[in-house]
Amino acid sequence: METILLFGVLWVVLTVLIVILSDTRAALALLGLNLAVSVFLLTEVDIFGAVATAISGTVSAAIVLLAASRTRMPRQQLGAGLLVLAALLTIAISYLVAFSLHIQLPAGHTSEGYFLVILFGLSLLIIVSQRSILKLLLGILVLESIATLILAWARNAALFTAVSEVFVVLITLTIAFIAIMDFAEYDSIDGTELTKLRG
Amino acid sequence: MYILFTLVIPLITAALCAVIGRNNTKAASYAAVTGMTFSAILATVYWFVNPNVSAGLDSIATAIGLSSQGLLVAYVVTLIGTFIVWYSFSYIGQAGRIYYPLLLVIISTTAAAVISVNVATFYVFFEIGTLSTAFLVTYRGGKAFEAATKFIILNSIGSSFTVIALVLMFVTYGTLNITLFGAVPSSAALLISLFLFIGLGTKIGVVPMHSWVPDTYSEAPTPVSTFLAGTVKAATAFVLIRFLFALHPTLDVVLLFISVTAVLTVGVAALMAYTQKDLKRFLAYSSIEQAGIILFAIGIGTSAAITGGIFQVINNMLMKSLIFLSVGAVIAATRQRHVDRLGCLAAKMPIVAAGFIIGALALSGIPPLNGFVSEYMILQAGFQKGGYYPLLSVILLVLTFVMFAGYIRIFQRVFLTVGEERTEVEVSYLSIYIIAPIVILSILCILLGVFPTPVVDAINKLSLAIVAG
Numbered sequence: 001m002e003t004i005l006l007f008g009v010l011w012v013v014l015t016v017l018i019v020i021l022s023d024t025r026a027a028l029a030l031l032g033l034n035l036a037v038s039v040f041l042l043t044e045v046d047i048f049g050a051v052a053t054a055i056s057g058t059v060s061a062a063i064v065l066l067a068a069s070r071t072r073m074p075r076q077q078l079g080a081g082l083l084v085l086a087a088l089l090t091i092a093i094s095y096l097v098a099f100s101l102h103i104q105l106p107a108g109h110t111s112e113g114y115f116l117v118i119l120f121g122l123s124l125l126i127i128v129s130q131r132s133i134l135k136l137l138l139g140i141l142v143l144e145s146i147a148t149l150i151l152a153w154a155r156n157a158a159l160f161t162a163v164s165e166v167f168v169v170l171i172t173l174t175i176a177f178i179a180i181m182d183f184a185e186y187d188s189i190d191g192t193e194l195t196k197l198r199g
Numbered sequence: 200m201y202i203l204f205t206l207v208i209p210l211i212t213a214a215l216c217a218v219i220g221r222n223n224t225k226a227a228s229y230a231a232v233t234g235m236t237f238s239a240i241l242a243t244v245y246w247f248v249n250p251n252v253s254a255g256l257d258s259i260a261t262a263i264g265l266s267s268q269g270l271l272v273a274y275v276v277t278l279i280g281t282f283i284v285w286y287s288f289s290y291i292g293q294a295g296r297i298y299y300p301l302l303l304v305i306i307s308t309t310a311a312a313v314i315s316v317n318v319a320t321f322y323v324f325f326e327i328g329t330l331s332t333a334f335l336v337t338y339r340g341g342k343a344f345e346a347a348t349k350f351i352i353l354n355s356i357g358s359s360f361t362v363i364a365l366v367l368m369f370v371t372y373g374t375l376n377i378t379l380f381g382a383v384p385s386s387a388a389l390l391i392s393l394f395l396f397i398g399l400g401t402k403i404g405v406v407p408m409h410s411w412v413p414d415t416y417s418e419a420p421t422p423v424s425t426f427l428a429g430t431v432k433a434a435t436a437f438v439l440i441r442f443l444f445a446l447h448p449t450l451d452v453v454l455l456f457i458s459v460t461a462v463l464t465v466g467v468a469a470l471m472a473y474t475q476k477d478l479k480r481f482l483a484y485s486s487i488e489q490a491g492i493i494l495f496a497i498g499i500g501t502s503a504a505i506t507g508g509i510f511q512v513i514n515n516m517l518m519k520s521l522i523f524l525s526v527g528a529v530i531a532a533t534r535q536r537h538v539d540r541l542g543c544l545a546a547k548m549p550i551v552a553a554g555f556i557i558g559a560l561a562l563s564g565i566p567p568l569n570g571f572v573s574e575y576m577i578l579q580a581g582f583q584k585g586g587y588y589p590l591l592s593v594i595l596l597v598l599t600f601v602m603f604a605g606y607i608r609i610f611q612r613v614f615l616t617v618g619e620e621r622t623e624v625e626v627s628y629l630s631i632y633i634i635a636p637i638v639i640l641s642i643l644c645i646l647l648g649v650f651p652t653p654v655v656d657a658i659n660k661l662s663l664a665i666v667a668g
Contacts, residue, residue, distance in 0.1 A: 104386035106370070127356060136352050143359035147366045154370045160319045164362055167326045171355050174330050178351055181337065181344050191352070194345045 007040045008115035015122040015142055016087045020080055023068040023134045030138050031061035037145055041152055048158045053148055056165035060141055060172040064134055067176035071183040074131045074190035086125055094121030109153055116146050133179040133189045137172065144168045202260040204242040205273045205314065208234060209280070209307035213300040220296030231299040232288050235306070239281035242274050264317020264375065268664065271657055272437050272509070273310040275516050279430050280306030282636035286524055287422040289632035290531055298420075301335045304328075305426065313434045317375045318365040321438065325361065329354050329402070332427065336419045346411075346418035353411040357401025364394035368442075377445035388446045392453040396460075399439045403432050403490045406464040413471075416483035421527035424479065428486035429519035433512040436493040440508060443497065444665045455587065458498030462591050462598070464491030469601040473608070476538045478526045481609055485522075488602050489515050489562060495595055496577045499584050505662035507576030510655060514561070514569045514647065521640035522558030525551050528633050529613065532626045538612050540624070545614040547626045552614045554637035559606035561644045564599060569647035572655070574599070 014036060017029035034057020041050035078086065098105070098117035105113030119142060126139030147164060151157050179189045186194060212234025220227035260266075284302065291298060308328040315321035333354075336347040371387045372380045401408040416424040443453075465488050472484035493515065496508025528551045529544060530536045545552040557568065564574035581592030647654060 104390065106387075133348060133352065137355075140352075140355045140359055143356070144362070147359065147362045150363065150366045150370060154366075154373070157369065160322075160366070160369060160375070163319055163323055164366075167322075167358075167362075170326070170330055171358070174333055175351055175355060178333065178337070178344060178348050182348055185341065185344050191348070194348060 003040075003043055004111045004115070007036060007043075008111065008118075010036050011115060011145075012091065012118055012122070015119055015126075016084075016091075018135075018138050018142065019087050019122060019126055019129070020083045023071075023073040023132055024065060026135060026138055027061050027064040027068060030064065030141055031058060033142070033145060034058065034061065037148060040149075044152055046152050049148070049152050049161050052161050052165040053145075056168045057145075059169050063169070063172045063176045064137060064141075067179050068134055070180050071134070071189045072187075073134070074188060074193065077131050077192070078129055083129065086129060087122065090121045090125045091118055094118040097121070106153065112149065116149060119146055131190045131192050133175065133182065133191055136191060137175045137179070140175070141168065141172065144171075202257075202265060202311075204238045204245065204277055205310035206265075206307050208238040208241070209277075209303045209310075212238075213303035213307070216299040216303065217296060220299065224296060227296060227299055228288055228291075231284050231303060235277075235281040235284040235303065239278055242277045246271075246274050264320035265311060265314045266316040266378070267314070268316065268378075268661065269314045269437065269441065271654075271661070272313045272434065272512060275513050276306065276310040276313065276430055276434055279516050279520050280310070280426065282520065282524070282640065283422045283426045285632045286425070286527070286636050287420075289630040290422055290527060291420060297334065298338060301331045302423065302426070304331045305335065305423075305431070309426075309431050309434050313437050315438075316377050316441075318368055318377065318442075319375050321442075322362060322365055325438075326358060328431065329358060332423075332431070335423050336415055338420055338423070339418065343418040346414040349411045350415045353401055353408060357398045357408065359398070360394045360401070361398030364391050364398055364442075367391045367394065368446075377442060380445045383446070389450055389453065391446055392443060392450060393456075395439065395442055396453070396457060399435050399442075400460075400494075402435045403439070403494070404464075404487045405460055405490065405494060406467045406487070409464070409468070409487050412487055413480045413483040416486070417477060417479040421479070421523065421530060424483075425520050425523035425527065428482065428523055430516050432486060432490055433493065433515040433519075436490060436497070437509065437512045440497055440505060440512075441665055444500075444505070454498050454500040456498075457494055458588065458591050461491045461494035461498050462594050464488070464494065465595055465598045465602075469598045469605065472602060473605045478529065478536045478538065478541075478609070478613070481538075481605070482519075482523055482526055485562065485602060485605070486519055488599075489519060492574060492577065492595070492599070495581070495591070499577070499580050499588060500666075501580050501584060502659075502662050502666040503583065504577055504580035505666055506655065506659050507573050507580055509658045509662055510651070511570075511573035511577060513654065513658075514573045514644075517640055517643050517647070518558050518561040518568075518570055521554055521637065521644060522562060524633070524637050524640070525555040525558060528554075528629055528637065531633060532629055533624050535624065538609065541613045542617040542624060543615070544624065544626065547624075548614075548629070550634055550637060551629070552610075554641050555614065556610055557641045557644055559603075559610060561648070563603035563606055565603070567645070567648045569644050569651065572648060572651045576655075 014033040018026045038050045038054040098114045123142035216227040308324040312324040333351040404412040468484045468487035475481040496504045561568035561570035564570045578592045581588045
């Protein structure tokens, strides 16, 4: 119980940092989140899951960092203060949702379930509140981390874990490549601005 | 045996095209046409002549989580894929070395995804198809990168929802094989159903996750947008049917939610389509409308509705491909896709005009074409179900008339009357590789409308198996 509380709070703090920080620093926060997930899996004696998450988490964070170095982050849609407020509000709403659904959370994983619902809420906040394509990618990667954590509840999940982690890296690679190409073509990775190009 | 024509031959051909294409793009395009044609012939022989023939590959297929259930849909995917490759041969010409390998990968992974009964296997094919599509959308560069951005971001969000649903399935049922799922408490089924619907619904283009569809279909090369609109979308809807009904019990609240979303999807798409002046954007919205009709069948949830829904999946592959390829032929011959710059093309391109109107009438559910049979079956099932469904069926019917008006408006302006800009439209020669798929698909739309019974009987067995679990 204490372990999950410790890790849960750490995951939430790191995800809030992804919401607030710039592309580069948010990628480092993602690296922290992935490593925290990996260490948690290690405490759950899911060695394969821990290693796979550590590798894919490090590689995807490195890809985002590389893409961030080759692009320019667009101006944030919301100020840092507003983002912190939105994050706190999201945590509160997610907690209420988890509380109202808690009977549906799997037995033995209720505490984890609460944190996963909060992570889910925060990942949706990243997706709806950010303009940078790389930030949207980070939101998607937080969603993928939730899948990794749920997968740890299953037995004999090594193959599925391996497959999903490989695709995490491939998705990151594809979106980062397209972001770099967008920047080369339009001098911007601002999702809102790119959409306006079409009228 | 089926793994050979759905997966092995197209993938070997893709690898061959990638290798040959380095030095000789012309040889690569010939290899793609030959490989896919061979695959389609083999599939047809398997399907019609001797379904008991085996190449000793069935055990491999079972081991990797493929099943012969849904093979009819996989066969149609392979067939349409072959037409798309023929069409590309003339439309794209000597494409760069990535075009044909990526196209063949998308065709084979789509065919394999519809026969996957293992959630991990399905996920692999689903993701490979999505990532390959993103690169293929960027093929023309320029504005296509923006369309690809929208495609990959929204579809990756959808993929994340899908993978969470698949992982929840695995954790809840303790097996990856959907045919072995038993009854579970409704709470887990509710969560899985919603994540699955949002995830796969994004790829299908359900409102409000549809915004990538018009941009992607209008910027991707026409053969690619044809395959995405006609086949990938319908195949994903078929997968949704199989995975959703593998959950026991299938919840009424989820089905009603899907039905309402379906009607909303048809409404938004029909109204948006009516205002479009770009031919490809018009068709993109019409493909969203068609997806809504299939979803409505899923939402009704009875075996009669699922039979109609699966028949609509197959018909959508044929009708939508037909109308997209007809519009592609107009664009190829005139280098124009804006309605106001086109006009009076029926006399200059009679086969293409016939293909367009057959496709439009079939999509609108006008008898005696195939779309009529499947849409009638779906609406009839809606009226039979009772509750809110008769009302939703009536709304759906009215909205399909709006879409029908849109098709007629486009047909009139492109093929019959002089365009608003009143310029004489120059029409260039169209090769047999463009005309042949249009003719074959037109014939199939008529044949399946006049003689639907053999296919409906085959689908009926499948839908009973799906609904009964």
